[in-house]
Amino acid sequence: MNQDATLLAALLEDDPNAVQSRLPTTVEVHGLSLYPATIDLAIAEAQLLAKIGRERRFSNILSRLPRAYDYVLIDSPPSLGTLTVNALVAADAVITPVATRFKAVDGLPGLTRMVNELQWVKPSLGFAAFLPTMYDQRNRHDSDVLDIIREQLAPLAPVLPPVRYRAADHNDASMSGQPVQVYKPGSEAARDMAQVVTAFLELKGQPA
Structure with a gap:
């Protein structure tokens, strides 16, 4: 995947007003608008350390998205580095x-x-x-x-x-590039995920 499809350029852009022009086109998949990630985003981990406002870079990006969303999910790295701090400040x-x-x-x-x-x-x-x-x-x-x-x-x-x-269901769905509900609808793994989403929406007072 080309790194131009990720948020790397927008994260490293020094002019806040130029951020929107550096946003890639979203990938529309399974009802979601997706900015994919690649290993190239690891470049930002080191480069952001030298940037002014480094912990607010992603927050600035979210404020300049070209359309509004009900929910924005940020899947941050499993570490407490600069990218995760950006995700937490934006969330x-x-x-x-x-x-x-x-x-x-x-x-x-x-x-x-x-x-x-x-x-x-x-x-x-x-x-x-x-x-x-x-x-x-x-x-x-x-x-x-x-x-x-x-x-x-x-x-x-x-x-x-x-x-x-459910190792087989989750791993196979991941390898196929599909959510488990799409890859294997009706499976116990799919029912688990549906139960989680329903419980979360009920917490937020939203219909499931």
């Missing part, structure tokens, strides 16, 4: 996937501290929901961790229904 709230593994729970305090610190930049930033993933209801370990997630995180934000571990 209204954070949906946090949490694998039902003790190591995943151990990493949450770092994310929580970052969200708290970023409230100096964006006081309204907070958690919208936590999403338990990789869940195997047959495994005692997973059930114990899910209980811990609900106990520790519910005071911060609602905990959504868990997404069960």
